[in-house]
Amino acid sequence: MKRWLAVSTLLFTLLATLFALPEAYAAAKLSDGTYTVDYSVKKAENDSASMANDYFEKPAKVFVKNGEMNVQLQMNHSKWITLFKVPSGASFVDAPVVSSDKAEDTRVVSFKVDDLSKPLLSKIHVTVESIDYDHDYTIRFVFDEKSIKNIGASDAAAAKPAVEAPAAASSSASKVVEPASKQQPTAVVKDASAKKALTAAAGSQAASSADKSKPVVVNPQTGDTAPITMLILLLAVSGMFLGYKINSRKSKV
Known part of the structure; x- marks a missing residue:
């Protein structure tokens, strides 16, 4: 009877710990x-990968x-992304540009995020003139919170946007249509070579992204590599064993 009680208590403690751990991890705050x-970049209406990924x-x-x-x-193919907006209160605003490289056709943007465990909604406008795509x-x-890796001390200067306006948006991009599911892309190909270049560029970028490693740090909040799960399990087992000893002594009395 006592052994059954001990095993049941252990299983219950382990299950409760495993279910509570993800929520506790998500609620944790990153240190400076x-x-x-x-x-990953997903569609607004479902978990499918967006073309923008x-x-x-x-x-x-x-x-x-x-x-x-x-x-x-x-952002790669910066000229194609003529508008990029992120949440600000109840509306969306242009994300400040930190830097840009016209030769590489890239630009870097910065925006505030309150919780990395929650998806961040944003709006983009894509224009590819060579294939009449708008x-x-x-x-x-x-x-992916599990991929968070601490790479150094806080650098406020690096995070500060440069005095530079976002890429100029076309006149047709002044209004954002949502949700995206109501308007599916129907590109009209006027230049076969341009379409081929567009497809090749997207495929190359996808392959490049797939090759990147995903370093994992168990405890990014402190930089400590001690396994949090193991510590919690050890505490749970210790508590169970202590409870078992107390119950044994009471039964003898």
């Missing part, structure tokens, strides 16, 4: 510093200062 985090370089950087998180990421999309950035 600079991190990298992997992410191949336009963003992985991983992103996260700058934490006084508890405030700012994500910094690079559409608005609502997308979601989904961050």
Whole structure:
């Protein structure tokens, strides 16, 4: 009877710990510093990968200062993404540009994020003149918390946007249509070679993203590599054993 009680208590404690751990991890706050985090870009209406996933370089950087998180990421094919907006209160605003490279056709943007465990809704406008492609999309950035890696102390200067306006948007991009599911892309190909180049560029970017490693740090909040799960399990087992001893003594009395 006592053995059955001990085993039942242990199983219950382990299950409760495993279910509570993800929530506790998500609720934890990153300490001040600079991190990298992997992410994917998904459609607004479901968990399918968005076409825009191949336009963003992985991983992103996260700058934490006084508890405030700012994500910094690079856009590839910058000329195609003529508008990029992120949440600000009840509306969306243009994400500040940190730097840009016209020769490489890239630009780096920075924006505030309150919780990396929640998808970040954003809006983009994609224009590819050579194939008469012009559409608005609502997308979601989904961050992989398990990939967070501390890469150094906080660098406020690096996270500060440069005095530079975002890439000029076309007149047709002044309004954002949402949700994206109501307007599907129907590109009209006027130049076969341009279409081929577009497809090749997207495929190359996808392959590049797939080859990147995903470093994992068990405890990015402190930089400590001690396994949190093991510590919690040891505490749970210790508590169970102590309870078992107390019950044994009471039964003898």
